Amino acid sequence: MIKQLENQLKSVRDATKREQPLIHCITNPISIHGCANMILAVGARPMMAEHPMEVEGITKTAGALMLNLGNITDVRIESMKCSARTAAKEGIPVLLDLVGVSCSKIRMELAMELIEKGKIQILKGNISELLAIAGQPFHGTGIDAGAEDAMTGDNEEERKEIFRRVSKKTGSVLLATGAKDLLVDQNRCLILENGVPELSGITGSGCMVGALSAAFLAQRDPFVAALLGTSVMGIAGEIAAKRSTGPGSFQMELLDAVAGLTQEELEARIRIREIGI
Numbered sequence: 001m002i003k004q005l006e007n008q009l010k011s012v013r014d015a016t017k018r019e020q021p022l023i024h025c026i027t028n029p030i031s032i033h034g035c036a037n038m039i040l041a042v043g044a045r046p047m048m049a050e051h052p053m054e055v056e057g058i059t060k061t062a063g064a065l066m067l068n069l070g071n072i073t074d075v076r077i078e079s080m081k082c083s084a085r086t087a088a089k090e091g092i093p094v095l096l097d098l099v100g101v102s103c104s105k106i107r108m109e110l111a112m113e114l115i116e117k118g119k120i121q122i123l124k125g126n127i128s129e130l131l132a133i134a135g136q137p138f139h140g141t142g143i144d145a146g147a148e149d150a151m152t153g154d155n156e157e158e159r160k161e162i163f164r165r166v167s168k169k170t171g172s173v174l175l176a177t178g179a180k181d182l183l184v185d186q187n188r189c190l191i192l193e194n195g196v197p198e199l200s201g202i203t204g205s206g207c208m209v210g211a212l213s214a215a216f217l218a219q220r221d222p223f224v225a226a227l228l229g230t231s232v233m234g235i236a237g238e239i240a241a242k243r244s245t246g247p248g249s250f251q252m253e254l255l256d257a258v259a260g261l262t263q264e265e266l267e268a269r270i271r272i273r274e275i276g277i
């Protein structure tokens with residue numbers, strides 16, 4: 001499966017650069033700039049728009065829609081519901097980033113409504129947020145995952161089953177980020193092992209994984225899009241950590257590394273482990 005996936009990664013990256021899809025993002029103002037730059041760095045076109053009276057028309061023309069719950073306001077709630085409805089009607093793929101559902105009832109209720117009424121292709125969050133959505137015990141506080149929830153060799157099998165059930169119920173691919181990332185759909189489960197701790201030392205690295213995955217999602221293979229978004233970020237993080245001296249230069253080097261990542265480098269550095277279903 002891994003070899004076959006490598007070919008798919010190449011074709012999705014090439015198509016993104018060739019077709020330059022418009023990626024409509026309704027997201028938080030903390031990392032909005034970083035997300036737009038990441039989308040540009042892989043050849044797609046970001047459009048950050050959130051006025052309730054314009055989002056329907058913008059979503060209609062997009063290759064993919066990213067909804068990020070990181071900074072909820074009444075206006076964003078209204079726009080997200082409108083865009084999710086439009087995307088479902090028009091068959092436009094959607095990534096939902098569950099930022100903060102583990103600390104906020106309003107975000108959890110909104111996420112549940114978007115999942116039930118919309119059609120979400122990628123459900124993404126840190127591991128605590130995904131456990132919360134699955135109705136499992138979790139230890140995250142604020143927007144951070146709890147250390148107790150981290151992926152270990154011992155809990156991989158159990159987590160795979162939990163998230164596979166959610167995937168079956170929702171039809172979504174699930175991406176849980178952390179030091180090790182877990183990617184699950186109804187038939188496959190991968191552990192993604194690229195990345196460096198420096199990625200959690202800058203704000204919005206998770207949001208940027210969402211933005212990259214949404215850019216690749218325009219090619220309509222949610223599993224490959226999430227795999228690619230996460231691996232590109234993890235590998236670029238490894239490269240940037242070597243070239244930088246602190247979080248400021250790391251952030252700058254990270255963007256350069258995403259934009260400059262060659263297919264040869266990606267294939268040489270990608271670390272994926274399959275867990276049998």
Ligand SMILES: Nc1ncnc2c1ncn2[C@@H]1O[C@H](COP(=O)(O)OP(=O)(O)OP(=O)(O)O)[C@@H](O)[C@H]1O
Nearest residue numbers: 126177178179195196197199200203204205206207
């Ligand atoms: N300690 C670590 N070692 C390796 N990779 C890491 C580590 N921490 C985070 N990452 C990587 O950083 C990226 C972001 O994941 P993380 O779970 O930190 O997001 P997040 O908590 O949602 O971030 P934010 O809320 O700041 O947007 C992922 O690609 C993940 O693999």
Ligand SMILES: Cc1ncsc1CCO
Nearest residue numbers: 028030070099143203204
């Ligand atoms: C710091 C912060 N607060 C809400 S969203 C966000 C950016 C990372 O998710």
